[in-house]
Amino acid sequence: MSKSVRIHPSILNADYSKILSEIDRVAKVSDLLHLDILDGKFAPNTSFSWEQAKYIIDGSSIPVDAHLMVIDCDEQGPKYAEAGCESVTVHVEATKDIRKAIRNIKSHGTRASLALKPSTQIEDYLDFVDDVDMFLIMTVEPGFGGQAFMPDMMDKVHRTRELIGERPIWLQVDGGISKETIEIASAAGADTFVAGSAVYKAEDPAAMVSILRDLAQTVQN
Numbered sequence: 001m002s003k004s005v006r007i008h009p010s011i012l013n014a015d016y017s018k019i020l021s022e023i024d025r026v027a028k029v030s031d032l033l034h035l036d037i038l039d040g041k042f043a044p045n046t047s048f049s050w051e052q053a054k055y056i057i058d059g060s061s062i063p064v065d066a067h068l069m070v071i072d073c074d075e076q077g078p079k080y081a082e083a084g085c086e087s088v089t090v091h092v093e094a095t096k097d098i099r100k101a102i103r104n105i106k107s108h109g110t111r112a113s114l115a116l117k118p119s120t121q122i123e124d125y126l127d128f129v130d131d132v133d134m135f136l137i138m139t140v141e142p143g144f145g146g147q148a149f150m151p152d153m154m155d156k157v158h159r160t161r162e163l164i165g166e167r168p169i170w171l172q173v174d175g176g177i178s179k180e181t182i183e184i185a186s187a188a189g190a191d192t193f194v195a196g197s198a199v200y201k202a203e204d205p206a207a208m209v210s211i212l213r214d215l216a217q218t219v220q221n
Contacts, residue, residue: 005186005216006170007209008034008065010196011056012047020059026199029209032065032086034174034194039070042094043142050079057083067115067174067194069142070094077101081110089113089136089172092125102131113172117142118153122160132169134192135160139185140175149176154188161189182212186219 009030014022023033035056040046048056057064063086068076073090074097080088081104088105092114095101105112113134116122118141137157140147153173161171173185174194182193195212202208 004191005213005220006031006192007213007216008032008172008192008194009199009205009209010034010036010174010194011200012036013196013200015200019056020061022200023056023060023062025205026209027061029206029213030062031192033060033062034196035064035066035085036196037066037068037070037076037080038142041071042091043069053080054083057085063087065089067136068094069115074101077112078104078108081105081108081112085110087111087113087134089115089134091115091117091142093117093120098125098128099131102128113170115174116156118150122156122163126163129163129167129169134170134172135164136172136174137190138175139173139177139181147176149178149181149184151181151184154184157185157188157190177212179208179211179215182216183219186216191216191220 009026038045038047065087066080066085067089073095077088077090102112111133115136139150139153170192171190172192173190177193177195178198199205199208
């Protein structure tokens with residue numbers, strides 16, 4: 001069955017000194033902007049402070065998909081939703097009360113998503129399939145852009161797609177998505193793709209977004 005394909009460029013590898021201009025380079029061809037928030041505790045890296053993130057959310061020319069790789073998702077998730085994000089993703093490994101966090105995020109009219117690290121099994125979170133708007137399957141370990149895609153995660157993507165069934169839940173993959181890997185992830189069942197290095201290291205980032213969309217869509221048709 002053909003599904004919609006969504007491309008969410010990650011600005012983790014963009015030029016932070018001109019971040020709003022970097023967003024504008026891909027805005028017309030992208031669905032949402034992927035904003036990775038790393039606190040150096042949940043994952044071994046830091047990205048944007050709250051003040052920097054708020055500046056991006058307020059100034060972005062496209063809606064923001066925030067991915068919180070932080071230790072206090074219960075508090076931070078609703079905070080990013082209230083700030084105006086279109087979608088907020090919290091990690092199951094860093095959320096104390098998952099159902100409450102989802103509910104608090106959604107109370108702001110924001111899409112709520114659950115992310116799973118590579119070692120976390122989707123079957124452990126079956127109870128939340130009717131609560132979320134998206135599952136995010138990490139295809140690298142959280143922490144750094146430019147890591148190699150983990151093809152062994154495709155079985156988990158496939159299992160998650162089966163779990164979702166006909167529900168209107170997006171299935172996102174994040175990590176190592178490029179011209180060489182996006183078709184593999186699409187064939188496994190993903191319909192929403194985060195691409196960072198592949199986009200912002202390309203000579204023409206917007207053209208790369210379009211190429212990635214075409215490749216993923218070809219598999220879906």
